[in-house]
Amino acid sequence: MKQISNHIPVYSLHNFSSPERKSQQFQVEVFDAKRHFSVKYPHRHDFFEVLYLMKGSGFHVIDSNKYEITPPCVFFMSPGQAHKIEFSNDIEGYIFIFTADFYLANRSNQNSLIEFPFFYNLRQDNPPLQLEKDEDIQFLKQLFLRSISELRNNHTNLLDSLRSLLDLMLTTCTSRYKTEENLETKGKGYLLVKRFYQLVEENNYQNLSLKEYAARLAVTPNHLTQTVKHYTGKTSSQIIKAKQVMEIKRLLVHTSLSVAEIANQFSFEDQSYFTKFFKRESGFSPLQYRSEIAR
Numbered sequence: 001m002k003q004i005s006n007h008i009p010v011y012s013l014h015n016f017s018s019p020e021r022k023s024q025q026f027q028v029e030v031f032d033a034k035r036h037f038s039v040k041y042p043h044r045h046d047f048f049e050v051l052y053l054m055k056g057s058g059f060h061v062i063d064s065n066k067y068e069i070t071p072p073c074v075f076f077m078s079p080g081q082a083h084k085i086e087f088s089n090d091i092e093g094y095i096f097i098f099t100a101d102f103y104l105a106n107r108s109n110q111n112s113l114i115e116f117p118f119f120y121n122l123r124q125d126n127p128p129l130q131l132e133k134d135e136d137i138q139f140l141k142q143l144f145l146r147s148i149s150e151l152r153n154n155h156t157n158l159l160d161s162l163r164s165l166l167d168l169m170l171t172t173c174t175s176r177y178k179t180e181e182n183l184e185t186k187g188k189g190y191l192l193v194k195r196f197y198q199l200v201e202e203n204n205y206q207n208l209s210l211k212e213y214a215a216r217l218a219v220t221p222n223h224l225t226q227t228v229k230h231y232t233g234k235t236s237s238q239i240i241k242a243k244q245v246m247e248i249k250r251l252l253v254h255t256s257l258s259v260a261e262i263a264n265q266f267s268f269e270d271q272s273y274f275t276k277f278f279k280r281e282s283g284f285s286p287l288q289y290r291s292e293i294a295r
Contacts, residue, residue, distance in 0.1 A: 026099070027098075028162070031093045043082065045081070046099075053087075076119060114195065115194075120197040140169065204243050245282055252290045
């Protein structure tokens, strides 16, 4: 059954934190069917997420990609991504959610978080890490359990301890994460594309032009397009438009907003141009998509 509302909700980290830790920039805890959060699906987060599932089944839809839950596996999510998770009653695992500020505190390399292959993936997908070795399965479990224990103890060096444990989780997962990205070719261009993806996620509703994105990245539009094309096979404009269309489709399916209201949300001043844009990119008018595809 479709859930109709007037927006796709965006949840901040404090929505998932206990009252005494509302101001903190992280949360780590057990993930099971007993978790009671009044969240609507699909929804977005404005934080990073590592979800380690050790038991259960179901499906996890992240943006437009649907993945089967086959434990033991680890899902990763970046800020801005919309997701929906359906799981069995016997689901068991752990979750670590955190802001960029938490992870990057005291780090000289402020790009270290987006350098991980599973955050702002160049292929714009989020396949889970499937753990195969029992030693990896148990090691990752112990890292989560130790993090939960540290949080409960709430000692003086809590933040440093949790950052270290989180970093060990991420680096361990990176070494096991299968990706087609060539590690040897990573450099300024690779990071530029990742930062571009990050900006697109953060500013999708602003309807920014390629020139405006390039200016925020301190490069020329031509350099940005050439770099993005080299690493992804797509132009910058194609990525911007694809993200917009995906979000428009989501609003048409999951909200009761009119076409004019959706156009306004995406900062299109002309509804007629908005309709032409959507039809050119999707093959349907907004109303056709809502009535024929989204029903």
